[in-house]
Amino acid sequence: MSSREWGALRPEEVSQWITFERGNADWGYESANKTSMAAKQAEGVAGLWNRLAQYDLALLADEVGMGKTMQALGVMALLWKQNPDAKVLVMAPNRDICTHWIREYRGFLREHYKEVDHLVRNLADGGPVHEPQLCKRLPDLQEAVSSGTGHFYLTTIHALSGLLPSDLKDSDDKQRLAERTAREINREILRALDGAGFDLIIIDEAHYFRKAGGGSQRVGAARGFFGSGNKRLAKRALLLTATPSHSSLADVPAIFSYFTDFERDVDQQDAPELLRKHAVRRLRMMEGAADDSGQRRFHNKYSYRHERALPADFGDDLNAELFFALYQKKLVEDAAVSGNNRRFMYGYLEGFESVGVTDPTDNQDSENNDDQVAADSYTTAPDTQVLQALTREYHRRFSKYPAHPKYDKLLQQCVPQELFSAGPDLHEYKHLIFVRRIPSVREITQRVNEAYDELLAKKIVKARGLPKPATVLKDWRASGWSRRFFSDVVAPSDRLTAEERAQLSADDEDIFEQKVTDEEKLSSRIADLFVVKSGRLARTDAANVRLRFRKPESLFSLFMEPASDYLNGRYNTFQRKKVGKRERDSFSDAALATRLQSHGRLTSDSEAGHVAGSGQQTYQSPLPTAWGLMFELLPAADQALLARWRAQDPGILENLGNYLKAGFLYASPVMVELYCWFTQFDPKNNSSNVQVRYRAFIKLAKRELPNSLMFQYFVSAIRTFESLCEKITDHRFADWEKPWSELTSLQNPAWFASGETSNRQRLILGFNSPFYPNVLVATSVFQEGVNLHLQCRKVHHYGIAWTPGDNEQRVGRVDRLFGCVNHRLQQQENTELAIHYPYLNRSFDQEQVASFIRMKHDVEGKMDACRHHDTDRQIDLANAVEGWEDFLRRPDQGNTFADPYPAHLDPAQCPAFDYLPVQSASTEELTNYLRGHLHEISRLHEHDFYRLERSEQHPAAQFLLEATLPQSQRRQPIVAELRYSSELSALVSGTVYYLSLISPLATRAALNANHQEGLARAARRFKAQREEFPLVKLALDKDKANSHFYLTARADLPLFALDDGHKMLSRQEIEQAYHQLFEFADRMEIRLFAHEQDLHKDDLELALSEDEKVLPAVEDEFMPTVRLRRGWCRQQTPFGATGLKEEYLTRSDFHAIRALRFEGRESVPDNLAVLSLNNSVPLLQFYPRGNHVVVQLAFPHGDIQESEQKLLIRWMEHVSNNRVTQSTDGVLEPA
Structure with a gap:
């Protein structure tokens, strides 16, 4: 039976290749708890496979x-x-x-x-x-x-x-x-x-x-x-x-x-x-805490979901109550609204959510507003004109808009009474609000931000120690928390010395244009105080304090850095540079350089710049950071986690440090907390010695940190960082050089997602982090397919869903495996998922919610079993619902059910034959094949051979051969890397790798120091050697500018992985490429550096181990000689015959290829761009010839096979025709 036929598959077989317990390669279905989600997922894969096979x-x-x-x-x-x-x-x-x-x-x-x-x-x-x-x-x-x-x-x-x-x-x-x-x-x-x-x-x-x-x-x-x-x-x-x-x-x-x-x-x-x-x-079963016998309990959704109705009353506001009474009367009278049948569609009427003050146009061209999604988020409704006419009349008579008590009820749930005390876990501040009306999404966002501003302003006024704080707060509130009032009354003093003013000069990236947009009207006014703007009142005292904690030239920037050892270590030194006639100190940059040097990571351009031209200065005594102080306060498990990450990869902790810094300074109330600490400390310390002042601030911070928001965010960020990187964002776990720019744009406690919202991915990131937004208000654009579960366990249906199915999709954004609810269930059995339905008491809105809750309760069980029929989307006011609160779901441990359609199929319904995977060379077989050939080649040439430990800088490197040239005794290290290109491999059947033999030649600095036009000279030198060494190409890797692998000589050979395809790559072919490479690299190095450089293996900072394992000899299998196809030519060299195929590219053709595949600046000359293309495009060599650029294939002629020729020719045609497989990394930004 062909392996391409869909044979029968069992869960036991699925678990041979796939584990459904993350990171546990030993997991197997046979020994798994069959109630566990892992077992159900293995069953699901097998069940789906068999159904696909049969039907x-x-x-x-x-x-x-x-x-x-x-x-x-x-x-x-x-x-x-x-x-x-x-x-x-x-x-x-x-x-x-x-x-x-x-x-x-x-x-x-x-x-x-x-x-x-x-x-x-x-x-x-x-x-x-x-x-x-x-x-x-x-x-x-x-x-x-x-x-x-x-x-x-x-x-x-x-x-x-x-x-x-x-x-x-x-x-x-x-x-x-x-x-x-x-x-x-x-x-x-x-x-x-x-x-x-x-x-x-x-x-x-x-x-x-x-x-x-x-x-x-x-x-x-x-x-x-x-x-x-x-x-x-x-x-x-x-x-x-x-x-x-x-x-x-x-x-x-x-x-x-x-x-x-x-x-x-x-x-x-x-x-x-x-x-x-x-x-x-x-049906979902979440794993919970263990019982007395140690067995884990499992929970269905009905055991922890708690629905609550939240009635909103008008209280003493008689005018607002009369307004809504008149509004309801108009609804009944207006045939255009009710259709003369007193029936209304759920969530359709605007008055149930807002009073019609704003009505921005949503972006109906958004991909998320398509068809029924757009219909779920109304911009206009049948009652819009009625409502707006009444609202205008109300405002004309009373000079204000009518109150909407439903907003106030929602704010009571979503805004904490106290923010800066050691209160509840941070996830208790996270609220997901769904609305139907687009005006509501903006109105709620604005109101929540205003409520948070009240809390933040109180904290600031108290910290400033102003006389009559209640009066100041009242007047500031009346000004709309204005920037001018803050600068004139709340924080009028200019605390900057002349030196600090120079240190904290704002970069372009700090400055925002001072113009009011629609979004700014919804934003937090207190958060805005910390932003540097253009024009008058550009920098407030709050903005200056944030700059102190951010700018490397300020010692207070050290406070935001990881500890020197990523645990609790302190810093001993900083850097001092001479800039013009002045000396400038650098603190956070120096801290970064200290950490990178401690584990050999000072390799990138930016980090090398931190130490170049700097003089090292010593602190009067070692200085701590907030990280180091808080490490001492962490529970033992969290301390152990940081220590494990440090051992695994320090890049993880660098990345965590950048994440925390962005979150602390931009996307949380921690910045307000820091401002208050600085305000309380600053007047008491007038020392001109910045180190004395920093130590005084540390003394205050040490006292405040145990009960601080900063420490709460620190703990929460550590515990959820890995899940965030792996499940929510494309920011890789150890990618410390990529900034967390999404967080720097999340400066508001509340924000919204609708069809008009650009870059919704940042909202998904922020809401799943401990940082802002705490409150996310969304239309149906976030109703499906979006994970919002890591930090949130509270859902509010401000505007009810259209159908029970929509309602279930909404709640499912947070009711998911491995989220906040699941984690809490594993800690305590009485965990709840709170689901709220606010409504206007004694109104149509109450009838709407009541009718929906009753209908949802009736169909939920049927919907779980996929047995329900049509649901009525209309509210029938003629049939009021009595006792409807009884139909709200409350946690019920006794509500059990069976799976409606289990995964298992009767054997008679499965294929008659079994699943048959393709046989491929094992990793060990493939590695040993290359090792055997390379080891034998090094022995024949009397060269040294080493195995390489995998490293971040060279993840594909496997072996190193160090050639010793007999006449000069010069050395030439050559790294053997097994590389992979999905774009290349897809051109033929099966999987194809390519073996890259790479000889490092120069760092960028060494190249330019020796020759002012180092790269251009290297290219000219190479031109003279090309005919003698056709298998070798000169390549440039701009990402390794400070490594000897910046400029390299390289030879690539294809390696087929399936069946015995790897045996087509013979020892003779590898040896010919290797011999050309070390001879050429040595000549190039001499001509570039005139014997002043002779790289050895020890110069490369690679982890080597001598290959002591005795391997059986790998013999070349006989491969019949294949005639070269038309267009190839045979070229004799001192190292053996080489098959060549060349194609001339016009300048326009080359520029089209360059535009698709070259990532450098447009100003880079073509003759240097080709060197970068030689690095990024395997198996092909680009080089200039006259007014053309040549693209060349070269392969040892001896036993080239038909499959190899076919791959190489297709690859050349594909690249030459200006095609490119787009990397997903460049196109994932949401619309």
Whole structure:
């Protein structure tokens, strides 16, 4: 049986290759608790696989938060394990969710896929064999598939709504036009895939396709794009949704109709039968604390969800109460609103949420506002004109807007009474609020920020010690917490010395234009005080204090640095530079340089600059940082975690330090706390000695820290940092050189997400961190596919959801595995997920909430089991609901249930044969093959051979050979790296690595110090040697400017990994490349440095170990000689014959390639850009010749095989035709 057939799969087999316990490679299904989520996920992968094998269609309908993405990734991985050439398409609602898929994919490979098998994970860096390609538009997907350099594509459901030009979007014929356009794309993709289509398509949030009819553009486009019969886009389809019967059971056949051919009409299909055949649906069980016997308890959602109704009254505000009474009377009278039947749609009326003061236009072109999502977030409603007319009349009579008590009720829940005491855990400040009305999202954001401003202002006024603080606070409040009042009254003194004024001069990045935008009207006015602006009142006292803690020239910047040993170490030295006629001290930069030097990381341009030209000065006594002081206060487990990270990779702690600094100074009330400490300390210390002043501040901080917000944020950040990096953001765990710029833009306690919000990814990051925003107000754009669970356990339905399915999706943003609720359940059994429904008491709003709660309660059990039918979206005021509060969910440990559609299939429904993976060379076999050849080559040349420990700087390096040239006794170290390019490998069947032999030549500084035009001279020197050494290319790696690997000589050879393909790379081929390389590198080094440099292995800072392991000799297998294809030529060299193929590029062709593949500045000359291309483009060499640039293939001629020629030629054609596989890192920014 062919391995490409979909054989039967069991959970036990799934767990041979995949662990569903993160990072636990020993986990297996046989010994797992079958109630655990890990066991259910293994069962899910097997169950889905078998359904796909039998029926070509499977539905994963697990409850929200059960890891549907993880199980789908498991199916993808096992597909590639049996068919390495399989093409997979993932379609998710929008780019935010596509971003999440890519992040989950990388995490799945790193933490869950057990082995490097060259089929799913590659040997070079343990990363994906198949790089994801994100295509924003369907034409982009068509182009990417046609390029032939990918196996894993992602696009958006929204792309189906963007096929027509704007002038046709309102056409009466838009559905037909969209279907025709999509069908053409379908045709081109099928042509590129030889008519077979994708091997698997995965549809995330498949309920988006629950409308089988209607006249929308998306329905037509979906029909044309997915195709039917023998024109179907994919052989098999995996559908994901937690709510397959989102509105009714009729949704199920409607969704399926896009991906399978029914014999009868859609409306005649039996939905329960379809679900029994195709669906896997289990209900979430969260692991909790252990019982007395040590066994873990498991909890379903009904055991911890606590719904509360929050009635809002008018109190003594008679005018506001009369306003709403009149409003309700108008609703009943106005036929345009009620339709004369006294029935209203849930959440549809604006007066239930706001008083119609603001009405900004939302961005209806946003991909997240498509179709039903846009309908869920109203800008205008039937009652808008009634409401606005009444509001204008009210304002004319009373010179103010009517109060809306529902806002006040919400604020009572979302804004703490006290912020700066050692109170509740920080996650208790996190609140997720859902609204239906777009005006509400802005109004709530503004009100929450105003309420937080009250707390922050009180803290500042108290710290300033002003006379009559209550009067000052009242007057400041009346001014709208203005910047002028702060500078004139609250903090009028200028505490800057002349030296400090020079130190704290604002950079361009600090200065914001002083103009009021719509968003600024919603922002925190207190947070704004800490921002440096242009114009008058540019720098307040608050802004100056933040600059002190941020600017390297201020000693107080040291306070924000990690401890010198990342635990509790102090600093002994700082740096002093002469700038012009003045001396300038640097403190935080010097601290960074101290840490980097302690573990050999002072390698990048920016960090090298910290010590260049600096004189080291010694502190009068060692100085601590906040980190070091707080380390002593940490529980033992958190101290151990920091120590473990330090041993694992100091880059993790550098990254954590940058994260904390951004959060403390920008995205939390910690900056206000620091300002208050500085204010209290500063007047008492007039010393001109900055070190004396710093020690005095440390004395105060040491007293305040144990009960401070800063310490609470420190603890919370440490405990959630790893999960945040791996699950929420694309910021890698140890990537300390990438700034946390998202946090610096999150300076408000509350913010909103709607269709008009750009860069929603930063809000997702901030809300999942301990930092701002504490309160996130969202329309339906955050209703699906977004994880907001790490810090939050409180959801508020300010505007109720349209359907129970929508309501469940909302709550599912925080009710997820491994989030705040799950973590608390493991600590204490009485944990609750708070779900609030605020409403206007004795109003239509109460009737609306009451009716919805009753209806939701009635259908929840049926919805869990996928058995419910149509739900009524209207409020029937003629049938008031009595005793409706009894239908609110309260924690109930006795509410148990069975899984509606378990994963297991009867063996009779599974394929008759077993799953069969492709056999590939093991990691050890491949490594030993290269080691054996390289070791023998070094022995024949009497050169030294070493194994290399894997390092961050050279993750793909495996061996080092050090050549000794017999005549001069000069040395030439050569590193052997096994590298991988998904773009290259995808051009042929199977997996292809390439062996890079690399000889380091020069750092940038050494090159330029020896020759003013060092690189240009190197290029000229190389030109004269090219014919003698055709296998060698000169390459430039700009990211290693301070390493000897900045300029290198290099030779690349392809290595096929599957079956016995690696044996095509013979010892003779490797030896020829190696011999050319060390001879050429030595000549180049002499001509560049005139015998002043002779690099040895010890100059490279590599961890070496002598290879003492005795390996059996690796013999070359006989490979018949293959004739060179047309276009190749044979060139004889002193080292053997070489096959060459060259292609001339016009200047325009080269510039097109340069624009796609060169990451440097446009001003870099072409002759230097080619050196960078030689580094980034494997197996090809670029070099200038006259008015052209030549792209060249070179390969040892002796036994080149047909497969090798085919790969090399396809690669040259692909690169020369200006095609490129886009890196996902550059296109993930949400719209």
